[in-house]
Amino acid sequence: MQPFAIAPSILSANFARLGEEVDNVLxxxxxxxxxxxxxxxxxPNLTIGPxxxxxxRKHGVTAPIDVHLMVSPVDRIIGDFLEAGATYITFxxxxxxxxxxxxxxxxxGGAKCGLVFNPATSLDVLKYVMDKVDxxxxxxxxxxxxxxxxxxxxxxxxxxxxxxxxxxxxxxRLEIDGGVSATNxxxxxxxxxxxxxxxxxxxxxxxxxxxxxxxxxxxxx
Ligand code: DX5
Ligand code: ZN
Numbered sequence: 001m002q003p004f005a006i007a008p009s010i011l012s013a014n015f016a017r018l019g020e021e022v023d024n025v026l027x028x029x030x031x032x033x034x035x036x037x038x039x040x041x042x043x044p045n046l047t048i049g050p051x052x053x054x055x056x057r058k059h060g061v062t063a064p065i066d067v068h069l070m071v072s073p074v075d076r077i078i079g080d081f082l083e084a085g086a087t088y089i090t091f092x093x094x095x096x097x098x099x100x101x102x103x104x105x106x107x108x109g110g111a112k113c114g115l116v117f118n119p120a121t122s123l124d125v126l127k128y129v130m131d132k133v134d135x136x137x138x139x140x141x142x143x144x145x146x147x148x149x150x151x152x153x154x155x156x157x158x159x160x161x162x163x164x165x166x167x168x169x170x171x172x173r174l175e176i177d178g179g180v181s182a183t184n185x186x187x188x189x190x191x192x193x194x195x196x197x198x199x200x201x202x203x204x205x206x207x208x209x210x211x212x213x214x215x216x217x218x219x220x221x
Contacts, residue, residue, distance in 0.1 A: 005031040007033070093116075104132070159192055
């Protein structure tokens with residue numbers, strides 16, 4: 001199992017001063033910057049692209065940037081995110097015509113690759129790419145918006161994914177995304193997650209460190 005990591009989703013940050021928001025949340029103890037890319041096609045919302053990732057790197061962000069692609073098609077945007085300095089690039093299998101090829105494109109570009117599963121999407125496809133993926137991301141809400149409620153059925157799915165990872169013997173991160181807060185983070189960790197995306201739970205509070213400390217305290221129990 002990978003060490004626990006907290007990955008604030010900048011979807012809920014103040015975009016008018018994004019660099020400062022990312023600096024603040026990292027100074028508050030975040031491990032990874034979760035970067036939600038939405039295209040108003042695969043999901044009904046439109047957010048940020050590779051230029052913003054480049055801007056964060058130029059601003060001086062050295063922490064891992066975890067690019068969650070909610071776009072279709074997938075392949076033509078991968079190269080831009082590789083150049084922009086993404087650390088992880090994940091995509092939804094149903095958004096790619098050729099899943100193995102998309103994963104390989106990411107790996108060949110030197111980033112870590114992963115697949116994202118919506119609440120009702122089966123994990124079956126993993127069977128064929130377990131030797132490639134560095135991250136498995138389970139959505140605990142339907143993708144598109146921050147501030148939604150955690151879907152409890154995801155806990156069983158996390159257990160399923162955790163067994164697949166353990167059986168593979170590989171160091172694959174198991175990330176959870178949607179409705180995560182200090183209140184439910186412990187049961188989510190107990191179900192097998194090691195990487196926790198949280199958007200509204202962190203950015204909607206005035207003091208990011210208080211929230212991140214509370215999450216870590218729950219994880220330490
Ligand atoms: C939803 C995004 C999430 C979102 C999570 O499609 O992938 O990363 O920002 O937001 P919260 O933590 O508010 O549910
Ligand atoms: Zn996300």
